[in-house]
Amino acid sequence: MDYLRELESKRVHDSFDETMKKVGRCVCVPGPIIVGAGPSGLAVAACLKEKGVPCVIIERANCIASLWKLKTYNRLHLHLPKKYCELPFMPFPAKFPTYPTKEQFVEYLEDYVKKFDLEPQFNQTVESANYDHSLGLWRVKTVGVKEFRYSRWLVVATGENSEAVVPEIEGINEFEGPVVHTSSYKSGETFSGKKVLVVGCGNSGMEICLDLCNNNAQPSIVVRDTLHILPREMLGRSTFGVSMWLLKLFPICLVDRILLFISWFILGDTSRIGLDRPNIGPLQLKCTSGKTPVLDVGTLAKIKTGEIKVRPGVKRTTCRTVEFTDGSAEEYDAIVLATGYRSNVPSWLKDKEMFSEEDGLPRRSFPHGWKGEYGLYAVGFTKRGLLGSSMDAKRIAQDIEQSWKAEVKPFTAFTRTPAPAS
Incomplete structure (x- = not known):
């Protein structure tokens, strides 16, 4: 017809x-x-x-x-x-x-x-x-x-x-320094010598922290929840490729255990540096919630040396200070919102x-x-x-x-x- x-x-x-x-x-x-x-x-x-x-x-x-x-x-x-x-x-x-x-x-x-x-x-x-x-x-x-x-x-x-996701943060309009979403962030050169708070700990947030570090900035990263961090490569292959291969042989729950054991061997216990893992494995979590594990490209080493600080959730901001949910507060020159898209x-x-x-x-x-x-x-x-x-x-x-x-x-x-x- x-x-x-x-x-x-x-x-x-x-x-x-x-x-x-x-x-x-x-x-x-x-x-x-x-x-x-x-x-x-x-x-x-x-x-x-x-x-x-x-x-x-x-x-x-x-x-x-x-x-x-x-x-x-x-x-x-x-x-x-x-x-x-x-x-x-x-x-x-x-x-x-x-x-x-x-x-x-x-x-x-x-x-x-x-x-x-x-x-x-x-x-x-x-x-x-x-x-x-x-x-x-x-x-x-x-x-x-x-x-x-x-x-x-x-x-x-x-x-x-x-569309960029911009969270509502109390007092954010009072903050005197630049507040940018990752969609506007290009390079850490802009923030050289400054203290920068990165809100969001996905792959983009972690990589931007590393970029800031490599450009002589002093970054902190907000980690409000548990997350899985995996090495980008393991056993001489990409972690994603290893996962795909293992899933052909074993159920997803067993593959998760294997990935976490290898990650612990390569990266160590991430909970010691304030990065607790979820109770559910990385692949199962991805399937059930869509939450992607972070593939480490060098950020974790900077966190271990203290060059990148891990902070809890943000409670409010003032003209230069950010107050956190654990009662602590710190001054920052800029805020980068690595809060994703929708x-x-x-x-x-x-x-x-x-x-x-x-x-x-x-x-x-x-x-x-x-x-x-x-x-x-x-x-x-x-x-x-x-x-x-x-x-x-x-x-x-x-x-x-x-x-x-x-x-x-x-x-x-x-x-x-x-x-x-x-």
Whole structure:
């Protein structure tokens, strides 16, 4: 069935057509609409291209992979080996190191776009997307454009890291020094010679502390809860690779015990330096809560020598002082919020079934969260990094290809601009 002809026929008779005359034009997209031109969105587009299915990628920023290009610190490297971060149909260059730099990863993505001849439409922020049951199509509206795009399929590729999370801290507006989120942090050079409090002890918080140390700053890190720290490599291989191999042989609870024993042997007892571990193992914790273990790249050694101080939760701040939950207080020159990101899907996607309004993530956990109803898909929400995105991208493309071949005849998209309202 040619759904564009069906749409045109319905518009002739529906009152919606009268509304469109006042609102703007209707653009019918022959293939899926992909929202987001980060690695996940690009992966889906490439998989669709390989299957001969056209698509439209819309991106709110002015470039691909805006998080990587614009909102990451200079010393960032991939935390996992490159072979676990490849997008479909294109390996990393052999000359790249095991853990590519931020610049190398961006170069890889740009080459990926060229190889598959992808053409994202930039500066297109989605205002709303909802399913029109009367037409059987998704209707997408972008900010500042009097235009609706229609498609049978909608792929949400905005990912888990769309918006910076900025916690509410009592008195933070009174603090006289700079307060920056990691999305604005570039290098520790800016803070050389200063006392800096880093709030957040994930991989970014730990690595920023190390960067500050290496640039002659005096960092402290806030650790409010228990956390797992693992060496980035063990037994001559990446910890992630060892974990994947062990999971093929043993149950996850036993693999956790093995990882923790090796970590204790390499890193020692982290509780002695104020870093208590959770009662549940690192892989089980990842599966149940999505909390990723920290892969140590040298920060732990700086904590052991006292170059990086571990502090409890923040209670309040004043003009220069930070008070902690244990009653202690200390003066700082700057605060870096390594408090992560969250999904922004609930702010624009009107479907309430597939995505949780609480956290903006698919309600169904991996590996079932990639597909919703009425041609709605999600990629980049697995909490399993680029490997998870690549797996879902392939599933999505295969699923769309089946309905594409069964229901839609190839055609050229048309654009109809309604006559001016009288």
